[in-house]
Amino acid sequence: MTDKLKIEVALQIRKPASEVFEAIVNPNKMSNYFILKSSGRMQEGKEIKWWFPEFEEEFPIRVNRVEQDRYISYYWDIDEEELHVEITLTPREDSTLVSITEKSKDNNEAGVKWLKSKTVGWANFLDGLKAYLEFGVNLRKGGFDFLKK
Numbered sequence: 747m748t749d750k751l752k753i754e755v756a757l758q759i760r761k762p763a764s765e766v767f768e769a770i771v772n773p774n775k776m777s778n779y780f781i782l783k784s785s786g787r788m789q790e791g792k793e794i795k796w797w798f799p800e801f802e803e804e805f806p807i808r809v810n811r812v813e814q815d816r817y818i819s820y821y822w823d824i825d826e827e828e829l830h831v832e833i834t835l836t837p838r839e840d841s842t843l844v845s846i847t848e849k850s851k852d853n854n855e856a857g858v859k860w861l862k863s864k865t866v867g868w869a870n871f872l873d874g875l876k877a878y879l880e881f882g883v884n885l886r887k888g889g890f891d892f893l894k895k
Contacts, residue, residue, distance in 0.1 A: 779874035
Protein backbone atom coordinates (compact mmCIF):
# COMPACT_ATOMS: atom_id res chain seq x y z
CA MET A 747 0.00 0.00 0.00
CA THR A 748 1.29 3.47 -0.90
CA ASP A 749 2.11 6.04 1.77
CA LYS A 750 0.55 8.94 -0.14
CA LEU A 751 -2.81 9.49 -1.81
CA LYS A 752 -3.45 11.66 -4.86
CA ILE A 753 -6.50 12.66 -6.85
CA GLU A 754 -6.69 12.10 -10.59
CA VAL A 755 -9.72 13.15 -12.68
CA ALA A 756 -10.24 13.93 -16.37
CA LEU A 757 -13.00 15.03 -18.73
CA GLN A 758 -13.15 15.87 -22.42
CA ILE A 759 -14.56 19.30 -23.31
CA ARG A 760 -15.70 20.17 -26.82
CA LYS A 761 -13.76 23.40 -27.07
CA PRO A 762 -10.22 24.26 -28.22
CA ALA A 763 -7.44 24.26 -25.62
CA SER A 764 -7.05 28.04 -25.88
CA GLU A 765 -10.65 28.58 -24.78
CA VAL A 766 -10.43 26.02 -21.97
CA PHE A 767 -7.14 27.53 -20.76
CA GLU A 768 -8.61 31.04 -20.66
CA ALA A 769 -11.64 29.80 -18.70
CA ILE A 770 -9.28 28.41 -16.05
CA VAL A 771 -6.78 31.27 -15.67
CA ASN A 772 -9.21 34.20 -16.08
CA PRO A 773 -11.12 34.88 -12.84
CA ASN A 774 -13.97 36.58 -14.71
CA LYS A 775 -14.60 33.33 -16.56
CA MET A 776 -13.81 31.02 -13.62
CA SER A 777 -16.48 32.80 -11.55
CA ASN A 778 -19.06 31.36 -13.96
CA TYR A 779 -18.45 27.79 -12.83
CA PHE A 780 -16.07 27.50 -9.84
CA ILE A 781 -15.16 30.47 -7.64
CA LEU A 782 -17.05 33.54 -6.46
CA LYS A 783 -14.09 35.84 -7.11
CA SER A 784 -10.31 36.03 -7.26
CA SER A 785 -7.72 38.64 -6.41
CA GLY A 786 -6.18 38.17 -9.86
CA ARG A 787 -5.46 36.16 -12.95
CA MET A 788 -3.43 32.94 -12.66
CA GLN A 789 0.06 33.88 -13.79
CA GLU A 790 3.33 32.07 -13.17
CA GLY A 791 4.94 33.08 -9.88
CA LYS A 792 1.91 35.10 -8.72
CA GLU A 793 0.14 34.71 -5.38
CA ILE A 794 -3.62 35.22 -5.50
CA LYS A 795 -6.65 34.47 -3.34
CA TRP A 796 -9.88 32.72 -4.23
CA TRP A 797 -13.26 33.07 -2.57
CA PHE A 798 -16.05 30.54 -2.95
CA PRO A 799 -19.73 31.40 -2.54
CA GLU A 800 -20.31 28.73 0.11
CA PHE A 801 -17.30 29.46 2.34
CA GLU A 802 -16.42 32.54 4.34
CA GLU A 803 -12.66 32.04 4.30
CA GLU A 804 -10.31 32.90 1.47
CA PHE A 805 -8.04 30.35 -0.14
CA PRO A 806 -4.45 31.42 -0.94
CA ILE A 807 -3.15 30.20 -4.30
CA ARG A 808 0.54 30.18 -5.24
CA VAL A 809 0.78 29.80 -9.00
CA ASN A 810 3.79 27.69 -9.84
CA ARG A 811 3.97 27.16 -13.59
CA VAL A 812 1.80 28.18 -16.53
CA GLU A 813 2.25 27.04 -20.12
CA GLN A 814 -0.14 28.79 -22.47
CA ASP A 815 -2.99 26.49 -23.58
CA ARG A 816 -1.23 23.40 -22.12
CA TYR A 817 -0.54 23.35 -18.40
CA ILE A 818 -1.29 25.09 -15.07
CA SER A 819 0.33 24.20 -11.77
CA TYR A 820 -0.37 25.78 -8.40
CA TYR A 821 -0.25 25.20 -4.67
CA TRP A 822 -3.05 25.96 -2.27
CA ASP A 823 -3.55 25.61 1.44
CA ILE A 824 -6.19 23.09 2.43
CA ASP A 825 -6.65 22.38 6.14
CA GLU A 826 -3.35 24.16 6.90
CA GLU A 827 -1.46 21.96 4.45
CA GLU A 828 -0.08 23.05 1.08
CA LEU A 829 -1.23 20.79 -1.75
CA HIS A 830 -0.08 20.72 -5.37
CA VAL A 831 -2.60 20.89 -8.24
CA GLU A 832 -1.68 20.21 -11.86
CA ILE A 833 -4.06 20.82 -14.76
CA THR A 834 -3.03 19.47 -18.16
CA LEU A 835 -4.82 20.34 -21.41
CA THR A 836 -4.43 17.83 -24.23
CA PRO A 837 -5.88 18.90 -27.59
CA ARG A 838 -8.02 16.33 -29.40
CA GLU A 839 -9.48 16.46 -32.90
CA ASP A 840 -12.58 18.44 -31.87
CA SER A 841 -12.08 18.92 -28.13
CA THR A 842 -9.65 19.20 -25.23
CA LEU A 843 -8.97 16.57 -22.59
CA VAL A 844 -8.64 18.27 -19.20
CA SER A 845 -6.71 16.18 -16.65
CA ILE A 846 -6.32 17.26 -13.03
CA THR A 847 -4.05 15.83 -10.35
CA GLU A 848 -3.95 17.02 -6.74
CA LYS A 849 -1.42 15.62 -4.31
CA SER A 850 -0.82 14.47 -1.71
CA LYS A 851 -2.09 13.28 1.66
CA ASP A 852 -1.10 10.42 3.90
CA ASN A 853 -2.89 7.14 3.35
CA ASN A 854 -4.86 7.17 6.60
CA GLU A 855 -8.42 7.93 7.68
CA ALA A 856 -8.03 11.69 7.23
CA GLY A 857 -6.37 11.18 3.85
CA VAL A 858 -9.15 8.91 2.61
CA LYS A 859 -11.74 11.50 3.72
CA TRP A 860 -9.81 14.17 1.78
CA LEU A 861 -9.57 11.89 -1.26
CA LYS A 862 -13.34 11.29 -1.32
CA SER A 863 -14.28 14.93 -0.77
CA LYS A 864 -11.81 16.50 -3.18
CA THR A 865 -12.36 13.91 -5.93
CA VAL A 866 -16.03 14.90 -5.90
CA GLY A 867 -14.94 18.56 -5.88
CA TRP A 868 -12.70 18.16 -8.92
CA ALA A 869 -15.38 16.21 -10.78
CA ASN A 870 -17.72 19.12 -10.02
CA PHE A 871 -15.07 21.56 -11.32
CA LEU A 872 -14.84 19.65 -14.61
CA ASP A 873 -18.62 19.29 -14.98
CA GLY A 874 -19.04 23.00 -14.27
CA LEU A 875 -16.30 23.94 -16.74
CA LYS A 876 -17.90 21.78 -19.44
CA ALA A 877 -21.41 23.14 -18.81
CA TYR A 878 -20.14 26.72 -18.86
CA LEU A 879 -17.99 26.41 -21.99
CA GLU A 880 -20.27 24.18 -24.05
CA PHE A 881 -23.71 25.42 -22.96
CA GLY A 882 -23.27 28.72 -21.09
CA VAL A 883 -24.72 27.24 -17.88
CA ASN A 884 -23.45 27.86 -14.32
CA LEU A 885 -24.03 24.54 -12.52
CA ARG A 886 -22.49 25.77 -9.28
CA LYS A 887 -24.86 28.69 -8.70
CA GLY A 888 -26.96 27.82 -5.66
CA GLY A 889 -25.77 24.22 -5.69
CA PHE A 890 -23.78 24.46 -2.47
CA ASP A 891 -25.85 26.94 -0.48
CA PHE A 892 -26.52 24.17 2.04
CA LEU A 893 -22.84 24.36 3.07
CA LYS A 894 -23.12 27.99 4.24
CA LYS A 895 -22.98 28.36 7.99
